[in-house]
Amino acid sequence: MSVASEYLQLQRQSADELVRQHAPLVRRIAYHLMGRLPPSVDVSDLIQAGMIGLLEAARNFTTGKNASFETFAGIRIRGAMLDELRRTDWTPRSVHRKVREMAEVVRQIEIETGADADDAEVMRRLGMGAEEYHQVLADAASARLLSLSAPDDADGGAAFDVVDGDSLSPADSVEHEGMREALVEAIGSLPEREQLVMSLYYEEELNLKEIGAVLGVTESRVCQIHGQAIVRLRARMSGWHEGQAERSAKQRKGTKGM
Structure with missing residues (x-):
């Protein structure tokens, strides 16, 4: 066996061992x-996607990095599961x-009104009962409906999608940064309880039951507040998208006139 073949075999054995050791992390x-x-x-779909993420992590991990393999693999596993949910x-x-x-x-x-929309008025205008x-x-809370970077006629998207900054052009990077700033501002303008639920859910990664325990309300009520x-x-970000579309149109018009 050549030195190269021996090295590759050792690499595969090392990767297989890492997968065996960290399979419980996927679950x-x-x-x-x-x-x-x-x-x-279906949790089995997530586990299957996570195992693929773990395998990729084991193959690509190199010692000497600041992060441990478990940290590195956790990011890859979670990313693979989120990709599956988006797909x-x-x-x-x-x-x-x-x-x-x-x-x-x-x-x-x-x-x-210049104020937060009242539930009763929203129901009245939509002709909906409570x-x-x-x-x-x-439905809004449980579905991936907050694709704030998508146009209004889009059918869905991932909640708070994270874009790989290295893959963006300079113009796209400016737009993405502008959207993130607008989103942070919009979250900061939410009613206090809605801000708290968003923080506990997306930053602290508590589930609805855990948030309910913190707030002293039922899980279903947390779901409503989240929704x-x-x-x-979505309503407040639509104004930012309209402004961005107008700016883009003016830029295109100015480029053609040059």
Whole structure:
């Protein structure tokens, strides 16, 4: 056996051992994510995607890095699971449509009043009863509807998608940074309880039951508050997208005139 072949064989053995040792990490991450996802998601699909992420991590990890293999693998495993969730969007189109309609009504009310849209007024304008209204909020919270970088007619997307900055052109990088700043500002303008739920869910990574324990309310109520925050953010970010579209159009027009 040549030196090169021997080296490759040792690499494969080392990768296989890392996969065996850290397989429980995949299940742990999968079940942690499941606490924040609707029941329609199959945990076995997440585990399968996570195992692929673990295998890729084992093949690409090199010693001497600052991060441990478990940290490195955890990032790859989680990323593979999120990619799987993005690839298989379980949300019916009707849900996306209703949330878009609700966000537009919220936006209209807030433009007219200069204040946070009131639930009762949103229901009145949509012609919805309380039960249907709360169901749409629950759907908004459990589905990946907050694709704030997507146009209004898009059917979905991942919540708070993280874009690889290295893959962006200079113009795209400026736009992405502008969107992130607008999103941070929009979150900061939410009612206090909605801000807290968003922080506990996305930053602290608590599930709805854990957030309910913190706030002293039921899990279903947390789901509604989360949905209200998502709808409100979608409404407020739509103005930023319209302004961005206008700026892009002016830039294209100016380029043609040169």
